[in-house]
Amino acid sequence: MSLTSPEVSAFADRVPAYLTRLERTTDTLLPPASIDPERLHQAMRYACEGGKHLRALMVYAAGEALGVKAEKLDAAACAVELIHAYSLVHDDLPAMDDDDLRRGRPTVHKAYDEAIGILVGDALQTSAFEALVTTDALDAEQKVRMIRALAHASGSLGMVGGQAVDMASENLTLTLAQLESLHARKTGALILVTCQLAGIAANASAAVQHALETYGKCIGLAFQIQDDVLDVTTDTATLGKTAGKDVAQNKSTFPSLLGLDPARQRADALFDEARAAARSVSGRAEPLLWLADYIQQRDH
């Protein structure tokens, strides 16, 4: 007999099961690759493969901390990963960041072609919103609130707006405030919304929602600082995407503005702040604490 009840066992032990749930939800939602147009459907699935699925795990971790059953989180976990996958496919296009490598494999427009790359991103975005309306586990009000939050996070005031600012900022030296604002949109908004979606699934109070959002904002910014640090310190094989791109594209980064060690220290302070916020969310903060540690220790 186990000495620990499921409620207090480590979140790490449940990660494989959550990733299996994510895979199953995505597989059920997306049309089979054998359905016409086959090449588009193959490429949509290709774009969803690989990756650490940190955003989905954040939905599940935040949901666990609020005592929400996993079936109420599946659609949200799937939706944020679909939005993330679509954004990577479009960001990698020649007219954007022009990258050949993603998650250790050729980018979609390299493995297929550029038109398929555009259409895959378009269809994956549609699928993200479809995921939230087709689930049976949420009531209509929750679905509407989730779609509103996800649309805000991913649209022109969120992720897409951040990418536009990022493209326009090449060869410019940003202030630290401008850089943080850019990344709060480009990367942070989608990380933050994982916490908001879990809060909606839980019908959480405003106070709990606020604490969760503090956690999400700190993780989001720390994550981006790490990305900037890893771009300088890690090789392409480990990253699974082209290293050294920020310098090559003459972008302002946290290491370029702060220096490498101060950037690392800033990220560490944000992880500490995230953990403090997690402890104020609920007495079951272990999943959020584990995830903060896990992200803090990542090497790609």
Next chain:
Amino acid sequence: MSLTSPEVSAFADRVPAYLTRLERTTDTLLPPASIDPERLHQAMRYACEGGKHLRALMVYAAGEALGVKAEKLDAAACAVELIHAYSLVHDDLPAMDDDDLRRGRPTVHKAYDEAIGILVGDALQTSAFEALVTTDALDAEQKVRMIRALAHASGSLGMVGGQAVDMASENLTLTLAQLESLHARKTGALILVTCQLAGIAANASAAVQHALETYGKCIGLAFQIQDDVLDVTTDTATLGKTAGKDVAQNKSTFPSLLGLDPARQRADALFDEARAAARSVSGRAEPLLWLADYIQQRDH
């Protein structure tokens, strides 16, 4: 005192008011062009300007035929136009149809740049779903049903899938059935969904919904046949987009498969079928009949 009550006056008289409603709904939904990132927000608005807004008018016409108040139709009318606008921006990109002219003006990637073209399309798609969740005029169940219908119509089994098939069909001779299947997705699905959205706003019966869908399918196919005919018979200045593209891209079209006059006759028969379906929708079919006539007579 007027001899005609508002209910029986001609739909044509109300078109300007509907277009004003559409403009107001879109203007309220999209972030102002003065909001950061300004260039993206300017380009999003640029992409929504011009055009006949036939899809929005179909929502209003079908809604009128079902006795639905205009405020319950505004979000749906705006959403279908945003999906349509996003699809035009992406279809015009160099890696897709590579076109310089749209609605009589430079395409978005010509007026701005290619990265902005990609991001404008992405953000307009997000805005379409946002339109449906932010309205106060529909209940949550209606919003969820509308988003489900719009996602199905515009995703990989609908509009985006049709564009993928279209791209893959260049230099191939399709059968008539293949060409109709392609256009049922590429153009037809979004025209059909205008009727479905109005039906959802009306909480229409299955029988009424079915009749409306027959109308929508006939209009959608007739519309595409007309597009193919106009591409051959009309000049670029009148069309507001590059004429003669189908022949230049060696595409199968209704005139190329059927001949010009038989293609016209096929479209006319479909308009007649649409009118018959409209009369079976309700005793207030005049808006749908007017719209069938209006589309049948278009020269661009």
